Amino acid sequence: MTPRRDTLPGRTTLPVIGQPPAERADAARNRRAVLAAARTIMVNDGVDALCMDRVATEAGVGVGTVYRRFGDRAGLAYALLDDDEQRFQAAFLFGPPPLGPGASPVVRIRAFLHAYVDRLDTHARLLALAEAQSPTARYGNGAYRTYRTHLIALLTLADAKADATYLADALLAVLGGGLFLHQRQDLQFSTDRIKIGLDQLLTGLAPTPALLPSSVG
Amino acid sequence: MTPRRDTLPGRTTLPVIGQPPAERADAARNRRAVLAAARTIMVNDGVDALCMDRVATEAGVGVGTVYRRFGDRAGLAYALLDDDEQRFQAAFLFGPPPLGPGASPVVRIRAFLHAYVDRLDTHARLLALAEAQSPTARYGNGAYRTYRTHLIALLTLADAKADATYLADALLAVLGGGLFLHQRQDLQFSTDRIKIGLDQLLTGLAPTPALLPSSVG
Protein backbone atom coordinates (compact mmCIF):
# COMPACT_ATOMS: atom_id res chain seq x y z
CA MET A 1 0.00 0.00 0.00
CA THR A 2 1.48 3.34 -1.05
CA PRO A 3 -0.11 6.59 0.10
CA ARG A 4 -2.35 8.24 -2.45
CA ARG A 5 -0.98 11.41 -4.01
CA ASP A 6 -3.95 13.54 -3.04
CA THR A 7 -3.67 12.62 0.62
CA LEU A 8 -0.05 13.61 0.89
CA PRO A 9 0.64 16.13 3.66
CA GLY A 10 1.42 19.64 2.61
CA ARG A 11 -0.54 19.57 -0.58
CA THR A 12 -1.67 23.08 -1.39
CA THR A 13 -4.04 22.55 -4.29
CA LEU A 14 -7.29 20.71 -3.98
CA PRO A 15 -7.26 17.18 -5.36
CA VAL A 16 -9.45 16.70 -8.41
CA ILE A 17 -11.45 13.59 -7.84
CA GLY A 18 -11.73 11.21 -10.75
CA GLN A 19 -9.36 13.10 -12.99
CA PRO A 20 -6.11 11.28 -13.62
CA PRO A 21 -2.94 13.35 -13.44
CA ALA A 22 -1.93 15.02 -16.67
CA GLU A 23 0.09 13.00 -19.15
CA ARG A 24 3.79 13.29 -18.55
CA ALA A 25 5.82 15.12 -21.18
CA ASP A 26 7.86 12.07 -22.24
CA ALA A 27 4.71 9.99 -22.48
CA ALA A 28 3.03 12.58 -24.70
CA ARG A 29 6.07 12.76 -26.94
CA ASN A 30 6.12 9.00 -27.32
CA ARG A 31 2.40 8.87 -28.03
CA ARG A 32 2.79 11.35 -30.86
CA ALA A 33 5.81 9.47 -32.20
CA VAL A 34 3.88 6.20 -32.24
CA LEU A 35 0.88 7.70 -34.02
CA ALA A 36 3.13 9.37 -36.58
CA ALA A 37 4.99 6.13 -37.24
CA ALA A 38 1.73 4.21 -37.58
CA ARG A 39 0.40 6.71 -40.11
CA THR A 40 3.60 6.52 -42.12
CA ILE A 41 3.47 2.74 -42.25
CA MET A 42 -0.20 2.83 -43.23
CA VAL A 43 0.42 5.28 -46.06
CA ASN A 44 3.47 3.46 -47.36
CA ASP A 45 2.56 -0.19 -46.96
CA GLY A 46 -1.15 -0.35 -46.19
CA VAL A 47 -3.20 -1.18 -43.14
CA ASP A 48 -2.12 -4.81 -43.10
CA ALA A 49 1.49 -3.78 -42.50
CA LEU A 50 0.50 -2.21 -39.18
CA CYS A 51 2.18 -4.52 -36.71
CA MET A 52 3.01 -3.45 -33.23
CA ASP A 53 6.68 -4.37 -33.33
CA ARG A 54 7.23 -2.39 -36.47
CA VAL A 55 5.32 0.64 -35.22
CA ALA A 56 7.39 0.58 -32.06
CA THR A 57 10.67 0.28 -33.92
CA GLU A 58 9.88 3.06 -36.37
CA ALA A 59 8.68 5.29 -33.56
CA GLY A 60 11.93 4.65 -31.73
CA VAL A 61 10.26 3.23 -28.61
CA GLY A 62 9.90 -0.18 -27.05
CA VAL A 63 6.89 -2.31 -27.86
CA GLY A 64 5.83 -2.12 -24.23
CA THR A 65 5.36 1.60 -24.63
CA VAL A 66 2.96 1.14 -27.52
CA TYR A 67 0.86 -1.22 -25.44
CA ARG A 68 0.95 1.05 -22.43
CA ARG A 69 -0.39 3.94 -24.53
CA PHE A 70 -2.93 2.17 -26.72
CA GLY A 71 -3.82 -1.04 -24.96
CA ASP A 72 -3.83 -3.24 -28.03
CA ARG A 73 -3.96 -3.22 -31.81
CA ALA A 74 -7.59 -2.14 -31.87
CA GLY A 75 -6.78 0.71 -29.52
CA LEU A 76 -4.09 1.94 -31.85
CA ALA A 77 -6.49 1.72 -34.79
CA TYR A 78 -9.14 3.75 -32.99
CA ALA A 79 -6.53 6.30 -31.93
CA LEU A 80 -5.58 6.76 -35.58
CA LEU A 81 -9.22 7.58 -36.33
CA ASP A 82 -9.67 9.90 -33.41
CA ASP A 83 -9.63 13.17 -35.33
CA ASP A 84 -12.27 11.99 -37.77
CA GLU A 85 -14.20 10.53 -34.89
CA GLN A 86 -14.35 13.85 -33.06
CA ARG A 87 -15.57 15.61 -36.16
CA PHE A 88 -18.18 12.96 -36.91
CA GLN A 89 -19.57 12.98 -33.39
CA ALA A 90 -19.68 16.76 -33.31
CA ALA A 91 -21.59 16.71 -36.59
CA PHE A 92 -24.37 14.38 -35.50
CA LEU A 93 -24.57 15.70 -31.94
CA PHE A 94 -24.28 19.44 -32.45
CA GLY A 95 -24.00 20.13 -36.18
CA PRO A 96 -26.59 21.42 -38.61
CA PRO A 97 -29.51 19.30 -39.85
CA PRO A 98 -30.20 16.82 -41.28
CA LEU A 99 -27.41 15.13 -39.33
CA GLY A 100 -27.63 17.31 -36.25
CA PRO A 101 -30.57 18.54 -34.15
CA GLY A 102 -33.40 20.23 -35.97
CA ALA A 103 -34.51 17.58 -38.42
CA SER A 104 -37.03 14.88 -37.64
CA PRO A 105 -35.73 11.69 -35.96
CA VAL A 106 -36.14 9.54 -39.07
CA VAL A 107 -34.38 12.06 -41.26
CA ARG A 108 -31.56 12.26 -38.75
CA ILE A 109 -31.22 8.50 -38.58
CA ARG A 110 -31.05 8.33 -42.33
CA ALA A 111 -28.44 11.09 -42.45
CA PHE A 112 -26.45 9.26 -39.80
CA LEU A 113 -26.47 6.01 -41.76
CA HIS A 114 -25.43 7.74 -44.96
CA ALA A 115 -22.67 9.66 -43.23
CA TYR A 116 -21.45 6.46 -41.62
CA VAL A 117 -21.24 4.81 -45.03
CA ASP A 118 -19.11 7.67 -46.32
CA ARG A 119 -16.88 7.29 -43.30
CA LEU A 120 -16.59 3.55 -43.93
CA ASP A 121 -15.58 4.24 -47.48
CA THR A 122 -12.45 5.93 -46.17
CA HIS A 123 -11.70 3.88 -43.08
CA ALA A 124 -13.24 0.44 -43.51
CA ARG A 125 -9.92 -1.40 -43.47
CA LEU A 126 -8.83 0.18 -40.23
CA LEU A 127 -12.24 -0.33 -38.65
CA ALA A 128 -12.32 -3.94 -39.77
CA LEU A 129 -8.92 -4.44 -38.18
CA ALA A 130 -10.18 -3.05 -34.90
CA GLU A 131 -13.41 -5.06 -35.01
CA ALA A 132 -11.48 -8.26 -35.61
CA GLN A 133 -9.59 -7.85 -32.36
CA SER A 134 -12.10 -10.01 -30.56
CA PRO A 135 -15.67 -11.03 -31.35
CA THR A 136 -17.18 -8.48 -28.98
CA ALA A 137 -14.43 -5.83 -29.12
CA ARG A 138 -16.50 -3.48 -31.21
CA TYR A 139 -19.27 -3.12 -28.67
CA GLY A 140 -17.07 -1.99 -25.80
CA ASN A 141 -15.49 0.82 -27.79
CA GLY A 142 -16.44 4.31 -26.69
CA ALA A 143 -17.29 5.52 -30.18
CA TYR A 144 -19.61 2.58 -30.72
CA ARG A 145 -21.42 3.31 -27.49
CA THR A 146 -21.93 6.90 -28.54
CA TYR A 147 -23.46 5.82 -31.86
CA ARG A 148 -25.64 3.37 -30.04
CA THR A 149 -26.92 5.91 -27.55
CA HIS A 150 -27.60 8.37 -30.34
CA LEU A 151 -29.56 5.85 -32.39
CA ILE A 152 -31.52 4.61 -29.41
CA ALA A 153 -32.66 8.16 -28.67
CA LEU A 154 -33.69 8.81 -32.27
CA LEU A 155 -35.38 5.44 -32.74
CA THR A 156 -37.35 5.93 -29.56
CA LEU A 157 -38.57 9.31 -30.78
CA ALA A 158 -39.43 7.82 -34.17
CA ASP A 159 -41.42 4.89 -32.85
CA ALA A 160 -42.12 4.48 -29.17
CA LYS A 161 -43.37 0.94 -29.67
CA ALA A 162 -40.18 -0.40 -31.23
CA ASP A 163 -37.34 -2.03 -29.30
CA ALA A 164 -34.93 0.81 -29.91
CA THR A 165 -32.14 -0.82 -27.94
CA TYR A 166 -32.25 -3.86 -30.16
CA LEU A 167 -32.64 -1.94 -33.39
CA ALA A 168 -29.72 0.39 -32.70
CA ASP A 169 -27.31 -2.53 -32.54
CA ALA A 170 -28.99 -4.11 -35.54
CA LEU A 171 -28.46 -1.02 -37.69
CA LEU A 172 -24.86 -0.73 -36.54
CA ALA A 173 -24.30 -4.41 -37.33
CA VAL A 174 -25.19 -3.68 -40.93
CA LEU A 175 -22.49 -1.00 -40.86
CA GLY A 176 -19.71 -3.35 -39.77
CA GLY A 177 -16.33 -2.89 -41.38
CA GLY A 178 -16.03 -6.51 -42.46
CA LEU A 179 -19.43 -6.50 -44.17
CA PHE A 180 -18.65 -3.22 -45.88
CA LEU A 181 -15.41 -4.57 -47.29
CA HIS A 182 -17.28 -7.62 -48.54
CA GLN A 183 -19.92 -5.48 -50.20
CA ARG A 184 -17.46 -3.13 -51.84
CA GLN A 185 -14.74 -5.59 -52.84
CA ASP A 186 -16.32 -8.98 -53.36
CA LEU A 187 -19.80 -7.88 -54.44
CA GLN A 188 -18.70 -4.65 -56.13
CA PHE A 189 -21.54 -2.64 -54.57
CA SER A 190 -21.41 1.12 -54.91
CA THR A 191 -21.81 3.19 -51.79
CA ASP A 192 -25.10 4.45 -53.26
CA ARG A 193 -26.43 0.93 -53.44
CA ILE A 194 -25.54 0.42 -49.80
CA LYS A 195 -27.26 3.65 -48.84
CA ILE A 196 -30.39 2.65 -50.74
CA GLY A 197 -30.35 -0.70 -49.00
CA LEU A 198 -30.13 1.01 -45.64
CA ASP A 199 -33.03 3.22 -46.65
CA GLN A 200 -35.10 0.12 -47.29
CA LEU A 201 -34.34 -1.18 -43.82
CA LEU A 202 -35.12 2.17 -42.26
CA THR A 203 -38.30 2.77 -44.23
CA GLY A 204 -39.60 -0.50 -42.89
CA LEU A 205 -38.79 0.44 -39.34
CA ALA A 206 -40.19 3.95 -39.36
CA PRO A 207 -42.16 4.79 -42.49
CA THR A 208 -42.17 8.41 -43.47
CA PRO A 209 -43.54 9.66 -46.78
CA ALA A 210 -40.83 12.29 -47.12
CA LEU A 211 -38.17 9.60 -46.92
CA LEU A 212 -39.20 7.61 -49.94
CA PRO A 213 -36.31 7.37 -52.35
CA SER A 214 -35.86 10.20 -54.75
CA SER A 215 -32.14 10.78 -54.58
CA VAL A 216 -29.58 9.18 -52.38
CA GLY A 217 -27.47 12.17 -51.41
CA MET B 1 5.49 -31.32 -64.69
CA THR B 2 4.37 -34.80 -63.63
CA PRO B 3 1.99 -36.86 -65.78
CA ARG B 4 -1.67 -36.71 -64.73
CA ARG B 5 -3.01 -39.84 -63.15
CA ASP B 6 -5.89 -40.25 -65.59
CA THR B 7 -3.60 -40.17 -68.61
CA LEU B 8 -1.41 -42.98 -67.39
CA PRO B 9 -1.12 -45.86 -69.89
CA GLY B 10 -2.85 -49.07 -69.00
CA ARG B 11 -5.57 -47.50 -66.92
CA THR B 12 -8.66 -49.70 -67.02
CA THR B 13 -11.30 -47.55 -65.35
CA LEU B 14 -12.61 -44.30 -66.72
CA PRO B 15 -11.27 -41.21 -65.05
CA VAL B 16 -13.84 -39.19 -63.13
CA ILE B 17 -13.44 -35.59 -64.13
CA GLY B 18 -13.63 -33.01 -61.40
CA GLN B 19 -13.87 -35.46 -58.55
CA PRO B 20 -10.85 -35.50 -56.30
CA PRO B 21 -9.52 -38.93 -55.39
CA ALA B 22 -11.02 -40.46 -52.27
CA GLU B 23 -9.47 -39.52 -48.94
CA ARG B 24 -6.69 -41.85 -47.98
CA ALA B 25 -7.28 -44.12 -45.00
CA ASP B 26 -4.59 -42.58 -42.83
CA ALA B 27 -5.88 -39.11 -43.61
CA ALA B 28 -9.40 -40.07 -42.62
CA ARG B 29 -8.19 -41.57 -39.37
CA ASN B 30 -6.27 -38.42 -38.53
CA ARG B 31 -9.21 -36.20 -39.42
CA ARG B 32 -11.41 -38.10 -36.99
CA ALA B 33 -8.72 -37.99 -34.30
CA VAL B 34 -8.36 -34.22 -34.67
CA LEU B 35 -12.10 -33.62 -34.46
CA ALA B 36 -12.39 -35.88 -31.42
CA ALA B 37 -9.53 -34.11 -29.67
CA ALA B 38 -11.01 -30.71 -30.47
CA ARG B 39 -14.38 -31.73 -29.05
CA THR B 40 -12.76 -33.04 -25.88
CA ILE B 41 -10.84 -29.81 -25.36
CA MET B 42 -13.98 -27.76 -25.98
CA VAL B 43 -16.01 -29.75 -23.48
CA ASN B 44 -13.31 -29.72 -20.81
CA ASP B 45 -11.81 -26.28 -21.11
CA GLY B 46 -14.13 -24.22 -23.30
CA VAL B 47 -13.94 -22.84 -26.80
CA ASP B 48 -11.14 -20.43 -25.93
CA ALA B 49 -8.84 -23.33 -25.13
CA LEU B 50 -9.07 -24.51 -28.74
CA CYS B 51 -5.58 -23.84 -30.00
CA MET B 52 -4.11 -25.65 -32.93
CA ASP B 53 -0.96 -26.83 -31.17
CA ARG B 54 -2.94 -28.37 -28.38
CA VAL B 55 -5.48 -29.99 -30.69
CA ALA B 56 -2.62 -31.49 -32.70
CA THR B 57 -0.82 -32.78 -29.63
CA GLU B 58 -3.92 -34.33 -28.08
CA ALA B 59 -4.88 -35.90 -31.38
CA GLY B 60 -1.40 -37.37 -31.64
CA VAL B 61 -0.57 -35.72 -34.96
CA GLY B 62 1.65 -32.88 -36.09
CA VAL B 63 0.30 -29.38 -36.32
CA GLY B 64 0.90 -29.43 -40.07
CA THR B 65 -1.64 -32.23 -40.36
CA VAL B 66 -4.33 -30.17 -38.65
CA TYR B 67 -3.75 -27.33 -41.10
CA ARG B 68 -3.71 -29.67 -44.10
CA ARG B 69 -7.11 -31.06 -43.11
CA PHE B 70 -8.88 -27.93 -41.96
CA GLY B 71 -7.06 -25.01 -43.49
CA ASP B 72 -7.10 -22.79 -40.44
CA ARG B 73 -8.74 -22.24 -37.08
CA ALA B 74 -12.01 -21.14 -38.65
CA GLY B 75 -12.03 -24.26 -40.82
CA LEU B 76 -11.69 -26.42 -37.75
CA ALA B 77 -14.52 -24.55 -36.05
CA TYR B 78 -16.82 -25.01 -39.03
CA ALA B 79 -15.91 -28.69 -39.24
CA LEU B 80 -16.97 -29.10 -35.61
CA LEU B 81 -20.36 -27.69 -36.53
CA ASP B 82 -20.79 -29.73 -39.66
CA ASP B 83 -23.34 -32.19 -38.33
CA ASP B 84 -25.62 -29.44 -37.07
CA GLU B 85 -25.05 -27.55 -40.26
CA GLN B 86 -26.25 -30.45 -42.40
CA ARG B 87 -29.38 -30.82 -40.32
CA PHE B 88 -30.12 -27.10 -40.38
CA GLN B 89 -29.72 -26.80 -44.12
CA ALA B 90 -31.85 -29.87 -44.72
CA ALA B 91 -34.55 -28.34 -42.54
CA PHE B 92 -34.84 -25.05 -44.36
CA LEU B 93 -34.27 -26.48 -47.83
CA PHE B 94 -36.34 -29.67 -47.73
CA GLY B 95 -38.03 -29.90 -44.34
CA PRO B 96 -41.63 -29.21 -43.35
CA PRO B 97 -43.10 -25.69 -43.17
CA PRO B 98 -42.80 -23.09 -41.84
CA LEU B 99 -39.04 -23.48 -42.24
CA GLY B 100 -39.15 -25.56 -45.41
CA PRO B 101 -41.10 -25.23 -48.65
CA GLY B 102 -44.86 -24.84 -48.40
CA ALA B 103 -45.18 -21.71 -46.29
CA SER B 104 -45.20 -18.18 -47.68
CA PRO B 105 -41.84 -16.49 -48.23
CA VAL B 106 -42.20 -14.09 -45.33
CA VAL B 107 -43.20 -16.85 -42.95
CA ARG B 108 -40.23 -18.90 -44.11
CA ILE B 109 -37.84 -16.01 -43.62
CA ARG B 110 -39.16 -15.47 -40.15
CA ALA B 111 -38.84 -19.16 -39.33
CA PHE B 112 -35.29 -19.10 -40.68
CA LEU B 113 -34.33 -16.16 -38.49
CA HIS B 114 -35.81 -17.74 -35.41
CA ALA B 115 -34.16 -21.08 -36.09
CA TYR B 116 -30.85 -19.32 -36.62
CA VAL B 117 -31.17 -17.64 -33.24
CA ASP B 118 -31.73 -20.99 -31.59
CA ARG B 119 -28.66 -22.30 -33.34
CA LEU B 120 -26.64 -19.31 -32.19
CA ASP B 121 -27.73 -19.99 -28.65
CA THR B 122 -25.84 -23.26 -28.78
CA HIS B 123 -22.91 -22.38 -30.99
CA ALA B 124 -22.31 -18.64 -30.79
CA ARG B 125 -18.87 -18.94 -29.22
CA LEU B 126 -17.62 -21.28 -31.90
CA LEU B 127 -19.17 -19.19 -34.67
CA ALA B 128 -17.70 -16.01 -33.22
CA LEU B 129 -14.31 -17.69 -33.20
CA ALA B 130 -14.64 -18.57 -36.86
CA GLU B 131 -15.93 -15.12 -37.82
CA ALA B 132 -13.01 -13.45 -36.08
CA GLN B 133 -10.53 -15.26 -38.29
CA SER B 134 -10.45 -12.33 -40.68
CA PRO B 135 -12.82 -9.43 -41.29
CA THR B 136 -14.36 -11.02 -44.38
CA ALA B 137 -13.86 -14.69 -43.45
CA ARG B 138 -17.53 -15.22 -42.73
CA TYR B 139 -18.70 -14.32 -46.21
CA GLY B 140 -16.54 -16.85 -48.04
CA ASN B 141 -17.76 -19.74 -45.95
CA GLY B 142 -19.94 -22.27 -47.79
CA ALA B 143 -22.64 -22.34 -45.15
CA TYR B 144 -22.93 -18.56 -45.22
CA ARG B 145 -23.33 -18.59 -48.96
CA THR B 146 -26.10 -21.13 -48.69
CA TYR B 147 -27.98 -18.97 -46.18
CA ARG B 148 -27.46 -15.99 -48.40
CA THR B 149 -28.80 -17.68 -51.52
CA HIS B 150 -31.77 -18.97 -49.58
CA LEU B 151 -32.66 -15.55 -48.19
CA ILE B 152 -32.19 -13.84 -51.54
CA ALA B 153 -34.67 -16.22 -53.13
CA LEU B 154 -37.25 -15.73 -50.38
CA LEU B 155 -36.80 -11.96 -50.20
CA THR B 156 -37.22 -11.68 -53.94
CA LEU B 157 -40.45 -13.64 -53.77
CA ALA B 158 -41.65 -11.52 -50.87
CA ASP B 159 -40.96 -8.16 -52.49
CA ALA B 160 -39.73 -7.91 -56.06
CA LYS B 161 -38.90 -4.23 -55.65
CA ALA B 162 -36.46 -4.70 -52.77
CA ASP B 163 -32.71 -5.16 -53.14
CA ALA B 164 -32.77 -8.76 -51.96
CA THR B 165 -29.03 -9.21 -52.42
CA TYR B 166 -28.34 -6.35 -50.05
CA LEU B 167 -31.00 -7.30 -47.54
CA ALA B 168 -29.90 -10.92 -47.27
CA ASP B 169 -26.45 -9.87 -46.06
CA ALA B 170 -28.03 -7.25 -43.82
CA LEU B 171 -30.23 -9.81 -42.07
CA LEU B 172 -27.29 -12.18 -41.67
CA ALA B 173 -25.17 -9.36 -40.25
CA VAL B 174 -27.70 -8.99 -37.46
CA LEU B 175 -27.18 -12.70 -36.78
CA GLY B 176 -23.42 -12.44 -36.33
CA GLY B 177 -21.85 -14.48 -33.55
CA GLY B 178 -20.10 -11.51 -31.97
CA LEU B 179 -23.27 -9.42 -31.82
CA PHE B 180 -25.21 -12.34 -30.40
CA LEU B 181 -22.67 -12.82 -27.60
CA HIS B 182 -22.86 -9.12 -26.85
CA GLN B 183 -26.65 -9.21 -26.71
CA ARG B 184 -26.82 -12.28 -24.53
CA GLN B 185 -23.89 -11.63 -22.19
CA ASP B 186 -23.38 -7.90 -21.92
CA LEU B 187 -26.96 -6.75 -22.50
CA GLN B 188 -28.64 -9.79 -20.94
CA PHE B 189 -31.17 -10.09 -23.77
CA SER B 190 -33.30 -13.22 -23.90
CA THR B 191 -33.47 -15.11 -27.17
CA ASP B 192 -37.13 -14.14 -27.34
CA ARG B 193 -36.25 -10.47 -27.26
CA ILE B 194 -33.83 -11.01 -30.13
CA LYS B 195 -36.48 -12.86 -32.12
CA ILE B 196 -38.99 -10.07 -31.55
CA GLY B 197 -36.39 -7.55 -32.65
CA LEU B 198 -35.81 -9.52 -35.84
CA ASP B 199 -39.56 -9.61 -36.39
CA GLN B 200 -39.61 -5.83 -36.26
CA LEU B 201 -36.93 -5.62 -38.92
CA LEU B 202 -38.70 -8.16 -41.07
CA THR B 203 -42.16 -6.66 -40.67
CA GLY B 204 -40.76 -3.42 -42.00
CA LEU B 205 -39.24 -5.11 -44.99
CA ALA B 206 -42.18 -7.23 -45.99
CA PRO B 207 -45.35 -6.42 -44.09
CA THR B 208 -47.77 -9.24 -43.65
CA PRO B 209 -50.79 -9.02 -41.36
CA ALA B 210 -50.45 -12.63 -40.28
CA LEU B 211 -46.96 -11.95 -39.02
CA LEU B 212 -47.80 -9.36 -36.45
CA PRO B 213 -46.57 -10.50 -33.07
CA SER B 214 -48.81 -12.76 -31.11
CA SER B 215 -46.34 -15.29 -29.84
CA VAL B 216 -42.69 -15.65 -30.58
CA GLY B 217 -42.38 -19.40 -30.99
Added chain:
DNA sequence: ACGATAACCGGAGTACTCTCCATATACAAC
Protein backbone atom coordinates in the same frame (compact mmCIF):
# COMPACT_ATOMS: atom_id res chain seq x y z
C1' DA C 1 18.49 22.79 -5.98
C1' DC C 2 16.90 18.36 -4.36
C1' DG C 3 14.92 14.28 -2.67
C1' DA C 4 10.59 11.30 -2.83
C1' DT C 5 7.51 9.09 -5.53
C1' DA C 6 4.58 7.94 -9.13
C1' DA C 7 4.70 7.18 -13.86
C1' DC C 8 7.16 5.57 -17.60
C1' DC C 9 10.45 2.87 -20.38
C1' DG C 10 12.39 -1.05 -23.10
C1' DG C 11 12.91 -5.42 -24.73
C1' DA C 12 13.29 -10.24 -23.45
C1' DG C 13 9.95 -13.65 -22.91
C1' DT C 14 5.44 -16.23 -23.77
C1' DA C 15 1.88 -18.01 -26.54
C1' DC C 16 -0.25 -18.70 -30.68
C1' DT C 17 -1.21 -19.13 -35.82
C1' DC C 18 0.34 -20.67 -39.93
C1' DT C 19 4.11 -22.26 -43.61
C1' DC C 20 7.45 -25.21 -45.59
C1' DC C 21 9.54 -29.26 -47.14
C1' DA C 22 12.27 -33.51 -46.49
C1' DT C 23 10.56 -37.82 -45.41
C1' DA C 24 7.13 -41.50 -45.02
C1' DT C 25 3.01 -44.00 -46.42
C1' DA C 26 -1.07 -45.82 -48.84
C1' DC C 27 -2.82 -47.34 -52.96
C1' DA C 28 -3.08 -48.88 -57.86
C1' DA C 29 -1.24 -51.44 -61.52
C1' DC C 30 1.11 -55.30 -62.93
Added chain:
DNA sequence: GTTGTATATGGAGAGTACTCCGGTTATCGT
Protein backbone atom coordinates in the same frame (compact mmCIF):
# COMPACT_ATOMS: atom_id res chain seq x y z
C1' DG D 1 5.14 -59.18 -54.04
C1' DT D 2 7.12 -55.17 -56.28
C1' DT D 3 7.21 -50.76 -57.86
C1' DG D 4 5.77 -46.09 -59.00
C1' DT D 5 3.43 -42.09 -57.70
C1' DA D 6 0.22 -39.10 -55.52
C1' DT D 7 -0.77 -37.97 -51.11
C1' DA D 8 0.05 -37.40 -46.23
C1' DT D 9 3.06 -36.45 -42.36
C1' DG D 10 5.26 -33.70 -38.61
C1' DG D 11 7.89 -30.52 -36.46
C1' DA D 12 11.18 -26.79 -36.98
C1' DG D 13 10.75 -22.05 -37.99
C1' DA D 14 8.82 -17.44 -39.14
C1' DG D 15 5.78 -13.79 -37.96
C1' DT D 16 2.95 -11.48 -34.70
C1' DA D 17 0.15 -9.97 -30.44
C1' DC D 18 0.72 -9.17 -25.94
C1' DT D 19 2.90 -9.43 -20.86
C1' DC D 20 6.16 -8.59 -17.30
C1' DC D 21 9.30 -6.31 -14.51
C1' DG D 22 13.89 -4.29 -13.25
C1' DG D 23 15.64 0.02 -14.17
C1' DT D 24 14.89 5.03 -15.41
C1' DT D 25 12.93 9.64 -15.43
C1' DA D 26 9.73 13.45 -14.95
C1' DT D 27 7.35 16.04 -11.70
C1' DC D 28 6.03 18.07 -7.33
C1' DG D 29 6.59 19.96 -2.84
C1' DT D 30 9.95 21.84 -0.07
